[in-house]
Amino acid sequence: MLESLHLDWSVFAIVLGGALVTWMTRIGGPWLVARVRLGPAANAALEATPGAVLVALVAPAALSRPSDALAAAFVCLIARRVPMVVAVAAGVAAVVLLRRLL
Amino acid sequence: MSTDGITIPASPRQEFAAGVVHCLPIVAGAVPFGFLLGSLAAKAGLSALDMGLMSALVFAGSSQFVAVELLDKNGSGGSAGLAVIGAILLVNLRHLLMGATLEPRFRGIPRARAGLALFFMTDEQWALALRRGPELTLAYWYGVAATLYLAWLASTVAGTLAGALIADPTAWGLDFTFIAVFLCLLAGFWRGVGSLPPWLASAAAALAVHALSPGGTWHIIAGALAGGAVAAIQGKRRARDA
Structure with a gap:
């Protein structure tokens, strides 16, 4: 129980920093609209950033070996058709199987 | 009411x-x-x-x-x-x-x-x-x-x-x-096929940077920048065609 109440100060500093930048993105929208007009290019770039970050995060790990790449492709196929928890569980099951086979 | x-x-x-x-x-x-x-x-x-x-x-x-x-x-x-x-x-x-x-x-x-x-x-x-x-x-x-x-x-x-x-x-x-x-x-x-070019650009940039410096977080920055740049070009083109 005591372990669950342990506070890591370096993690806490990250949490505070992350909280501040996140809050700024939340209040920044209305603030920006009242002052500047974003062009279509800036708009499209902002819109694409979260997806690009996620792609960059997974690409090296997902393509590290054939079994993981296949399982990743499988998750992509089912991700929009089933609830997320189901897709994740199926993906993990697939990777365990594929790693044994390949 | x-x-x-x-x-x-x-x-x-x-x-x-x-x-x-x-x-x-x-x-x-x-x-x-x-x-x-x-x-x-x-x-x-x-x-x-x-x-x-x-x-x-x-x-x-x-x-x-x-x-x-x-x-x-x-x-x-x-x-x-x-x-x-x-x-x-x-x-x-x-x-x-x-x-x-x-x-x-x-x-x-x-x-x-x-x-x-x-x-x-x-x-x-x-x-x-x-x-x-x-x-x-x-x-x-x-x-x-x-x-x-x-x-x-x-x-x-x-x-x-x-x-x-x-x-x-x-x-x-x-x-x-x-x-x-x-x-x-x-x-x-996912917003349709138009999402693909920025994502592919991000993947390519991330893989290249990751190969050079594995373990760090630079590949994320590289992917975000590459994806954002491609999306910006798409946005500009869409606005011109509209």
Whole structure:
């Protein structure tokens, strides 16, 4: 129980920093609209950033070996058709199987 | 509620209750998601208190997954910590666009009150608020916000407490969980074939930079920049053709 109440100060500093930048993105929208007009290019770039970050995060790990790449492709196929928890569980099951086979 | 064409405004309490009810289906989806995040946080060595503070103060699901993954891989010290904050910022940049569409709703509200209310703006909060249209009230907003906030806090902390009980998560292919989660989150950002070019650019840039400096977080920055640049070109072209 005591372990669950342990506070890591370096993690806490990250949490505070992350909280501040996140809050700024939340209040920044209305603030920006009242002052500047974003062009279509800036708009499209902002819109694409979260997806690009996620792609960059997974690409090296997902393509590290054939079994993981296949399982990743499988998750992509089912991700929009089933609830997320189901897709994740199926993906993990697939990777365990594929790693044994390949 | 309307008699002779005159609408009687709902009381704040009714508005709050409507917000709570409308986000219940979302809560059903968010709770397992939060639980999963918590168990991954435990694997990364975060305590329930660490996780609880992150959920309470950052309160942004996708970025918290990214943060936990980076903490697991690179730790929290020095420049690794700054990279985590940078990654959280990048994932949450979309809030700027979401907030921009809500600007008309917040126009008459004093700045401090708007600043507090906007702290709770998540993807789900935004979608419900937008659907409410011009009738959106602060009471409705807080009905949604309070429910989502409590559900998120409780489920992530519970997940961390439960996750700490699992001895060796990697033995069960659980190291793949992050990849699967990120791919599911990515699927949520799919807007048709036009999403593909920025994503491919990001993948190419990330793989190239990762090959040069594995282990760091530079490949994420490279991917974000490459994806953003391609999207900017697409946006410019769309505007020209329109």
